[in-house]
Amino acid sequence: MAELLQDISPDPLANVWLGTSVEDRRVIERMNYLRDVPASVRFISFEPLIGDVGRVDMAGIHWAIVGGESGPRSRPMDTEWVENILDQCLETGTAFFFKQWGGVNKKSTGRILNGRTYDEMPDYLIAD
Numbered sequence: 001m002a003e004l005l006q007d008i009s010p011d012p013l014a015n016v017w018l019g020t021s022v023e024d025r026r027v028i029e030r031m032n033y034l035r036d037v038p039a040s041v042r043f044i045s046f047e048p049l050i051g052d053v054g055r056v057d058m059a060g061i062h063w064a065i066v067g068g069e070s071g072p073r074s075r076p077m078d079t080e081w082v083e084n085i086l087d088q089c090l091e092t093g094t095a096f097f098f099k100q101w102g103g104v105n106k107k108s109t110g111r112i113l114n115g116r117t118y119d120e121m122p123d124y125l126i127a128d
Contacts, residue, residue: 012040019043019063024051035060041122048074048102052081058092062122068102068109077102082113095120 018039020030023046034042041062046053048069058064066085068077082098089096098118101109111117 012038014040017041017043019045019065021045021047022053022056023048025054026051028053028056031056031061043122046085047099049077049081049085050075052078052084054084056085056088058088058094061092061094063095063097063120064089065097065099067099068106070100070102070104070106072104074102074104079113086113086118095122097121 043063047067
């Protein structure tokens with residue numbers, strides 16, 4: 001499939017932002033498929049983050065969005081899992097957006113990580 005997309009458009013598609021969800025390390029292979037798509041912005045939605053993703057290859061990923069599960073049966077998200085992704089984003093220059101801690105009442109848990117909010121967006125310029 002990736003080869004077919006590259007044959008159709010070897011250059012990034014200027015109007016396409018494409019992402020996938022990665023909830024834990026069991027599905028990190030989705031990142032490899034995403035990297036093969038010629039989108040101008042590729043993002044990973046690490047939500048609901050229900051387990052540690054470990055060390056991942058952030059090459060070719062422009063944006064990481066992280067959030068906990070919410071609702072009456074939500075599973076807790078560990079701070080270390082979030083900080084692990086943040087550290088890897090800092091190493092690679094990937095924009096980091098922390099959406100929420102989640103929980104039964106997500107408004108009460110908020111979206112503060114290490115004393116601040118993270119609202120980064122990927123750099124994006126439309127070519128003329």
